[in-house]
Amino acid sequence: MEEPEAHQFFINLIPFWIIILVISAGVILLTRKFRQGLSKQRLEKEVLKNRYQQELLRTSIDIQEKERKRIAHDLHDELGARLSMALMRLKQHPDPTPITPEQTAEILEQLEDQLELALQATKRISYELMPPQLVNLGLYQALKVRTEDARKAGNLMVNMKKTGDPDTMPWPMQLAMYRILSELLNNTLKHAEATEVSIELVVDKGHLLCLYCDNGKGMSDEIKGAGLGLQSLEGRASALNGTLEYGNVHDGGFWAEISLPT
The missing domain is CATH 3.30.565.10 (Histidine kinase-like ATPase, C-terminal domain)
Known part of the structure; x- marks a missing residue:
C-alpha cells in the first residue's frame, strides 16, 4: 500500500510544482523586463545629459563668437571711425597748402575732439574686456x-x-x-x-x-x-x-x- 500512496502523493504534488514553475518563470520575466526598462531609462537619461552638454558647449562657443563680433564691431565702428576721421582731417591740408593760424587752431581742435572720442572708446572696450x-x-x-x-x-x-x-x-x-x-x-x-x-x-x-x-x-x-x-x-x-x-x-x-x- 505504501508504493501506491507514495505515487499518489507525488501525483498530487504535480500541480503545486507547476504553479511554482509558473511563478518562477513570471518572476524571471518580470525581473528581466524591469532590468530592460531600467537600462532604457538610464540610456535615455544619458542621451538627454549628452544633448544638454552639447547644447551648453554650443552656447559657450556662441558666447565666444558673439564676444569676438562685438569687439570687432566696436573697434571698427567706434575706434576705427574716430581715427579715420582724424586722418582724413589731416589729409585735407597737406604740407604745401598754406593755412592761417585760425585754420590751424580749428584743425587741431577737431583732431583733439576726435582723438578724445577715440580714447573714450578705447577705455570702454578695455573695460568690457577686463573690468x-x-x-x-x-x-x-x-x-x-x-x-x-x-x-x-x-x-x-x-x-x-x-x-x-x-x-x-x-x-x-x-x-x-x-x-x-x-x-x-x-x-x-x-x-x-x-x-x-x-x-x-x-x-x-x-x-x-x-x-x-x-x-x-x-x-x-x-x-x-x-x-x-x-x-x-x-x-x-x-x-x-x-x-x-x-x-x-x-x-x-x-x-x-x-x-x-x-
Whole structure:
C-alpha cells in the first residue's frame, strides 16, 4: 500500500510544482523586463545629459563668437571711425597748402575732439574686456563696487558675505564669477522688481561657490523658456567645468547657485 500512496502523493504534488514553475518563470520575466526598462531609462537619461552638454558647449562657443563680433564691431565702428576721421582731417591740408593760424587752431581742435572720442572708446572696450575693478581690487571688492552701482541704479539693497578668500582663486574663475553675478544683478534690476539681494561666496576644497537670491517676483514660465540670458551664463560656467542651477523661491523670489571647480 505504501508504493501506491507514495505515487499518489507525488501525483498530487504535480500541480503545486507547476504553479511554482509558473511563478518562477513570471518572476524571471518580470525581473528581466524591469532590468530592460531600467537600462532604457538610464540610456535615455544619458542621451538627454549628452544633448544638454552639447547644447551648453554650443552656447559657450556662441558666447565666444558673439564676444569676438562685438569687439570687432566696436573697434571698427567706434575706434576705427574716430581715427579715420582724424586722418582724413589731416589729409585735407597737406604740407604745401598754406593755412592761417585760425585754420590751424580749428584743425587741431577737431583732431583733439576726435582723438578724445577715440580714447573714450578705447577705455570702454578695455573695460568690457577686463573690468579694472576686478584687476585692481580682486573679486570680492569688485563685486561690492558692482552692488553699490546696483543700489544707486535701482534702490536695491545688496547683502554680501564670504567664507574663505575668493581672491585667491584662479583668475579665469574670478572673471567668470564676476561676469555671471553682474548679469544676474542686471536681470534683477530689469525684471524682478526686487528690493533685496543676497550674495554669498564660499571657497571650499578648490571650489568657488556662490548662492544668489533676490526677493522679487521670480521667473514666470514664459521667462523661464526665454532664459533671460541664463543659458549663456550656464555656458560660461560650463566652459570652466562648472555648473549654474537656478529657480524660484517657494515664497517668492529667484535663486541661483554657481559652482566653479579649479
